[in-house]
Amino acid sequence: MRASLIQIDVDPGESVNSRRERAGSLVREQRGSDLVVLPELWTTGAFAYELFGDEAEKLDGPTARAMSEAARDAGVWLHAGSVPERGEDGVLYNTSLVFSPDGALAHSYRKIHRFGFDKGEAVLMGAGDRLVTVPLPELTLGLATCYDLRFPELFRGLVDAGAQAFVIPAGWPERRRAHWTLLARARAVENQAYVLACGTAGTHAGVEQAGRSVVVDPWGEVLAEAGAGEEVLVVDLAPGKVAETRATFPALRDRVL
Numbered sequence: 001m002r003a004s005l006i007q008i009d010v011d012p013g014e015s016v017n018s019r020r021e022r023a024g025s026l027v028r029e030q031r032g033s034d035l036v037v038l039p040e041l042w043t044t045g046a047f048a049y050e051l052f053g054d055e056a057e058k059l060d061g062p063t064a065r066a067m068s069e070a071a072r073d074a075g076v077w078l079h080a081g082s083v084p085e086r087g088e089d090g091v092l093y094n095t096s097l098v099f100s101p102d103g104a105l106a107h108s109y110r111k112i113h114r115f116g117f118d119k120g121e122a123v124l125m126g127a128g129d130r131l132v133t134v135p136l137p138e139l140t141l142g143l144a145t146c147y148d149l150r151f152p153e154l155f156r157g158l159v160d161a162g163a164q165a166f167v168i169p170a171g172w173p174e175r176r177r178a179h180w181t182l183l184a185r186a187r188a189v190e191n192q193a194y195v196l197a198c199g200t201a202g203t204h205a206g207v208e209q210a211g212r213s214v215v216v217d218p219w220g221e222v223l224a225e226a227g228a229g230e231e232v233l234v235v236d237l238a239p240g241k242v243a244e245t246r247a248t249f250p251a252l253r254d255r256v257l
């Protein structure tokens with residue numbers, strides 16, 4: 001199973017429309033992959049709070065339509081990262097969108113843990129309240145977004161729901177790059193699952209992004225890691241490795257709590 005992670009540069013000098021078109025082209029270039037992943041809030045930037053309201057869209061908005069077409073043209077499962085969603089209740093959410101190869105919106109996930117403590121996303125957006133798994137033909141994905149990475153109980157919940165690989169779009173800051181890599185590997189090791197963690201490149205709203213998208217296997221080995229700039233990681237996964245790791249080193253079976 002081949003996965004492509006698109007670590008797109010969120011440059012405030014580029015319009016959202018231009019970046020949306022560029023993201024579509026990058027997805028189309030991944031024809032031949034089974035799964036393509038984009039990062040968190042790549043239309044606006046995860047820290048460009050003042051744009052969230054202006055760029056918010058419904059689940060059939062301009063980003064969703066562009067990504068649906070790109071998934072269909074490329075014939076891939078597309079985790080299109082997240083968008084600022086304007087919910088039916090009028091509340092903003094940080095919502096990830098997953099499209100099937102025929103372009104249908106198959107799943108969406110509203111970020112559960114909002115970042116910013118008493119400002120930013122934590123006050124501007126509502127929290128999701130639903131775990132989401134995505135059964136692909138080869139692997140079942142569990143969805144999480146950026147700050148969610150710090151909350152291991154979310155990942156245990158996803159494992160209990162059948163997840164064998166976690167897809168984690170992010171806009172992780174360079175200042176805490178060491179946490180990103182460490183936590184991605186920890187979630188893989190403790191859950192004996194693949195981790196596909198896709199960040200953004202560049203600097204927006206004064207926040208330098210770490211980039212360093214990473215793919216980790218169920219044994220905790222880093223299969224591929226990006227640098228700081230715009231880059232596409234293409235990685236071959238071995239879906240059987242999840243069951244093999246869980247059978248030969250059955251730590252998950254020894255859970256008590």
Ligand SMILES: O=C(O)CCC(=O)C(=O)O
Nearest residue numbers: 046115146147171172176
């Ligand atoms: O947890 C962190 O250090 C970064 C989280 C973050 O930037 C986000 O969730 O948008």
